[in-house]
Amino acid sequence: MNAAVYHGPGDIRVEEVQRPEIETPSDAIVRVTHTAVCGSDLWFYRGESDRETGTRVGHEPMGVVEAVGDDVRSVRPGDRVFAPFVVSCGYCEFCRKGLHTSCVNGDSWGGDNGGAQGEYVRAPHADGTLVRVPDSDADDEDVLTALLPLTDVMGTGHHAAVSAGVGESDTCVVVGDGAVGLCGVLAARRLGASRIVAVGHHADRLALAEEFGATETVLGGDGTDVVEAVTERTDGGSEHVLECVGAASAMETAVEVCRPGGTVGYVGVPHGIEDGAFPMFEMFGDNVSLRGGVAPVRAYADDLMADVLDGTLDPSPIFTKTVSLDDIADGYRAMDEREAIKVLVEP
Amino acid sequence: MNAAVYHGPGDIRVEEVQRPEIETPSDAIVRVTHTAVCGSDLWFYRGESDRETGTRVGHEPMGVVEAVGDDVRSVRPGDRVFAPFVVSCGYCEFCRKGLHTSCVNGDSWGGDNGGAQGEYVRAPHADGTLVRVPDSDADDEDVLTALLPLTDVMGTGHHAAVSAGVGESDTCVVVGDGAVGLCGVLAARRLGASRIVAVGHHADRLALAEEFGATETVLGGDGTDVVEAVTERTDGGSEHVLECVGAASAMETAVEVCRPGGTVGYVGVPHGIEDGAFPMFEMFGDNVSLRGGVAPVRAYADDLMADVLDGTLDPSPIFTKTVSLDDIADGYRAMDEREAIKVLVEP
Numbered sequence: 001m002n003a004a005v006y007h008g009p010g011d012i013r014v015e016e017v018q019r020p021e022i023e024t025p026s027d028a029i030v031r032v033t034h035t036a037v038c039g040s041d042l043w044f045y046r047g048e049s050d051r052e053t054g055t056r057v058g059h060e061p062m063g064v065v066e067a068v069g070d071d072v073r074s075v076r077p078g079d080r081v082f083a084p085f086v087v088s089c090g091y092c093e094f095c096r097k098g099l100h101t102s103c104v105n106g107d108s109w110g111g112d113n114g115g116a117q118g119e120y121v122r123a124p125h126a127d128g129t130l131v132r133v134p135d136s137d138a139d140d141e142d143v144l145t146a147l148l149p150l151t152d153v154m155g156t157g158h159h160a161a162v163s164a165g166v167g168e169s170d171t172c173v174v175v176g177d178g179a180v181g182l183c184g185v186l187a188a189r190r191l192g193a194s195r196i197v198a199v200g201h202h203a204d205r206l207a208l209a210e211e212f213g214a215t216e217t218v219l220g221g222d223g224t225d226v227v228e229a230v231t232e233r234t235d236g237g238s239e240h241v242l243e244c245v246g247a248a249s250a251m252e253t254a255v256e257v258c259r260p261g262g263t264v265g266y267v268g269v270p271h272g273i274e275d276g277a278f279p280m281f282e283m284f285g286d287n288v289s290l291r292g293g294v295a296p297v298r299a300y301a302d303d304l305m306a307d308v309l310d311g312t313l314d315p316s317p318i319f320t321k322t323v324s325l326d327d328i329a330d331g332y333r334a335m336d337e338r339e340a341i342k343v344l345v346e347p
Numbered sequence: 348m349n350a351a352v353y354h355g356p357g358d359i360r361v362e363e364v365q366r367p368e369i370e371t372p373s374d375a376i377v378r379v380t381h382t383a384v385c386g387s388d389l390w391f392y393r394g395e396s397d398r399e400t401g402t403r404v405g406h407e408p409m410g411v412v413e414a415v416g417d418d419v420r421s422v423r424p425g426d427r428v429f430a431p432f433v434v435s436c437g438y439c440e441f442c443r444k445g446l447h448t449s450c451v452n453g454d455s456w457g458g459d460n461g462g463a464q465g466e467y468v469r470a471p472h473a474d475g476t477l478v479r480v481p482d483s484d485a486d487d488e489d490v491l492t493a494l495l496p497l498t499d500v501m502g503t504g505h506h507a508a509v510s511a512g513v514g515e516s517d518t519c520v521v522v523g524d525g526a527v528g529l530c531g532v533l534a535a536r537r538l539g540a541s542r543i544v545a546v547g548h549h550a551d552r553l554a555l556a557e558e559f560g561a562t563e564t565v566l567g568g569d570g571t572d573v574v575e576a577v578t579e580r581t582d583g584g585s586e587h588v589l590e591c592v593g594a595a596s597a598m599e600t601a602v603e604v605c606r607p608g609g610t611v612g613y614v615g616v617p618h619g620i621e622d623g624a625f626p627m628f629e630m631f632g633d634n635v636s637l638r639g640g641v642a643p644v645r646a647y648a649d650d651l652m653a654d655v656l657d658g659t660l661d662p663s664p665i666f667t668k669t670v671s672l673d674d675i676a677d678g679y680r681a682m683d684e685r686e687a688i689k690v691l692v693e694p
Contacts, residue, residue: 094607099634102607163636260441260449270627278625280617287446287640289510293631 002347003118004328006057009047010336012329017056020114020122025071028126030081034062034148035116036319037331037343038085039178040269045332048271058117058345059085059109060151062144065130066120074127080138081130083116083123084297085109085152090128098299103128116151117328119347131301137309142316145344146308149183149315153342154304155297156267157183160242161191162300163292164265168192173230174214175254176244177205179318179342180267182212184242186315189213190307193240197233199226199253205341208317230257238262243292246271248278255279260286267292319344349694350465351404351675356394357683359404359676367461367469372418375473377428379410381495382463383666384678384690385432386525387616392679395618405464405692406432406456407498409491412477413467421474427485428477430463430470431644432456432499437475445646450475463498464675466694478648484656489663492691493655496530496662500689501651502644503614504530507589508538509647510639511612515539520577521561522601523591524552526665526689527614529559531589533662536560537654540587544580546573546600552688555664577604585609590639593618595625602626607633614639666691 001019004012020029035058044051062082065075075081087107088100095103107113107124114121123129131150137143157180166172170193174184177200188196189212198214200206206217216233220226231237237259243251246268254264256279283290307313321340323331324347331343348366351359367376382405391398409429412422422428434454435447442450454460454471461468470476478497484490496502504527513519517540521531524547535543536559545561547553553564563580567573578584584606590598593615601611603626630637654660668687670678671694678690 097608099608102633261444261446266631270631278627280625283637284613284617284640286449287643289636289638290630291636291638293634296634 001119002325003115004057004325006044006051006055007053009045012045012057012332014326014328017118019120022067022069023122024124025069026125026127027069028072028075028123028130029066030061030063030121030123030130031066032061032063032116032119032121032347034144035345035347036060036148037328037335037345038152039180039335041332042336043269043271045336056110056115056118058115060148061109061116061121062148062151068126072126075130075132080133080144082133082147082151083129083131084155084301087113087124087129088298089125095128098296100296100298101294117325117345119325131305134309143308145319146314146316147305148344149179149318150297150301150304150308152297153179153318154183154186154315155300156180156295157244158187158300158304159295159297160184160244160265160267160292161187162265163263163267164240164242165263166191166193166240169194170240171195171234171238172240172242173197173199173234173238173257174209174242174244175199175250176268177202177209178244181242181244182209182318182341183315184244185209185212185214186313188242190313197230197238199230202338208341211317226253227256234259241265244268252279255282255288258286258288260288263289263291265292266290267295318342322346348466349672350462351672353391353398353402353404354400357392359392359679361673361675364403364465366467369414369416370469371471372416373472373474374416375419375422375470375477376413377408377410377468377470377477378413379408379463379466379468379694381409381491382692382694383407383495384675384682384692385499386527386682388679389683390616390618392683403457403462403465405462407495408456408463408468409495409498415473419473422477422479427480427491429480429494429498430476430478431502431648434460434471434476435645436472442475445643447643447645448641464672464692466672478652481656490655492666493661493663494652495691496526496665497644497648497651497655499644500526500665501530501533501662502647503527503642504591505534505647505651506642506644507531507591507612507614507639508534509612510610510614511587511589512610513538513540513587516541517587518542518581518585519587519589520544520546520581520585520604521556521589521591522546522597523615524549524556525591528589528591529556529665529688530662531591532556532559532561533660535589537660544577544585546577549685555688558664573600574603581606588612591615599626602629602635605633605635607635610636610638612639613637614642665689669693
């Protein structure tokens with residue numbers, strides 16, 4: 001079968017690899033029908049984080065179950081499923097608490113399981129990992145495209161909003177206009193926020209943020225002091241700030257636009273923050289809380305899917321480009337050059 | 348009058364200075380009867396933080412009201428009072444929310460108001476800043492010594508416990524065996540924690556932690572792996588960790604002994620953390636929340652005083668040395684050399 005393989009910064013190739021097989025009775029094999037390129041894939045693509053060359057990539061699988069091990073109960077061959085960006089057992093302490101990213105039996109895609117950017121993956125702990133799409137919607141392309149972001153960015157944006165404590169009638173600020181930030185806007189609206197200030201660097205993406213429910217936008221760059229602009233609009237800062245980037249500068253902005261006593265919900269994989277740019281003193285002086293981390297999107301999948309299926313949630317506009325698996329290198333390029341917000345891949 | 352003045356690292360002198368006077372109608376003048384040297388005073392005393400030479404020091408005043416401005420309603424001359432380590436108005440948004448450290452009319456001791464390590468201070472916003480001790484207890488030396496820590500360390504330890512989310516029957520870890528850490532133990536016990544693991548570097552202080560309610564102690568140093576020891580005892584970490592030091596190493600320990608999904612309540616003035624030692628990746632991966640900051644001890648003063656007055660809370664054993672104002676330099680030395688946990692000063 002074919003799969004995308006990382007060969008160094010800027011070098012993603014589609015190669016013939018071994019097709020995965022059932023290895024333990026709790027495994028399932030999924031034929032991938034839809035997957036995506038993630039903003040976090042750009043960190044290694046740009047050489048900003050380490051990744052071994054020759055490794056398979058992709059962590060947002062959706063597809064059709066091809067085979068299941070003897071112990072699997074929740075899905076059968078032929079079922080449409082999707083899976084979060086990490087594997088989780090579903091029964092350990094942390095899975096039961098809704099913190100599937102800390103699953104003690106957890107694993108990631110891309111190793112022996114195969115990357116989601118390939119024709120097949122092996123899903124360990126299939127009962128805990130896979131989310132089954134109801135048969136009635138299993139072949140509706142529009143629904144599937146709207147569900148695909150639940151594998152990662154929609155659940156991640158939701159985690160930012162939940163972590164920031166967004167609730168009914170709140171004012172919040174969303175820092176970042178990438179796919180996660182845009183999903184953060186959707187999540188904040190869904191949680192009842194009445195005022196959502198979206199902060200970004202791209203006019204077209206902020207326009208989409210408005211479609212998604214942002215009531216105001218602040219475009220950075222060209223000398224605009226984003227912190228000043230947001231602080232002025234919110235009369236001193238917002239109590240709920242979603243940090244949806246992970247870069248040190250975004251974290252700094254998030255803390256600075258947070259009202260004293262407020263909370264920053266952060267979900268972007270931290271980059272550069274460990275190099276001394278963490279705004280510790282501002283946080284300390286203002287009693288700003290920091291909550292969040294790698295999003296346990298499995299915990300949110302059922303609730304978010306219910307809203308997608310009843311038509312009240314649709315993150316699919318974040319996919320502004322679709323490529324075949326053979327053309328996935330062009331998908332990475334398009335995201336790297338910010339030509340596309342997020343790329344859908346059809347193996 | 349006499350007051351302590353900072354003249355550079357290791358150099359605290361008692362000098363004749365101008366006695367403060369009522370400047371605005373909301374001021375009060377307090378004759379200081381009890382004050383203290385704070386662990387945070389050691390940062391400038393050791394040259395680890397900047398402070399202008401020639402400035403007055405001390406921020407934990409307790410005393411008797413000498414005079415009040417025309418607008419002051421809550422205290423009268425002759426009343427015994429104490430005040431938190433910052434001045435707060437009592438009526439702004441943040442004071443009303445219990446975040447007095449973010450008071451928009453706030454101020455600190457040590458400038459024009461005079462340092463608390465002196466014979467008199469001017470208390471701006473007396474109605475918001477000063478806490479009146481009931482007349483029945485106003486001259487009981489034991490009570491006054493037990494109340495004095497409410498100016499800073501007891502309220503700060505309590506803020507760590509509250510921020511860490513400590514509640515009935517919880518297990519928690521207190522990192523730090525200084526005055527704040529010891530008060531954190533008292534606070535955790537007061538909030539109902541059934542298991543309190545105190546972590547420190549001094550056997551005598553950990554013995555006091557046990558008197559204060561710690562159910563277990565872990566002594567660091569000499570090759571003891573504190574993180575390993577605490578993680579083993581708590582079967583993978585505690586959901587509630589109080590970081591009561593402020594040093595980068597303590598923050599690292601706190602995050603590492605925190606269970607995934609748990610919360611670190613931090614209150615130590617951050618030192619060294621901005622230089623790249625912030626354990627961001629561990630926090631991110633484990634969804635560890637960070638709450639706290641500079642403690643709004645004014646918000647806690649009334650509740651904590653009630654417990655001191657009814658005899659259920661007594662942090663006074665943290666004062667292991669008492670000096671006169673004239674001998675305050677010896678008090679700084681004793682704390683710097685860890686000869687004393689906390690020094691009480693009697694002007």
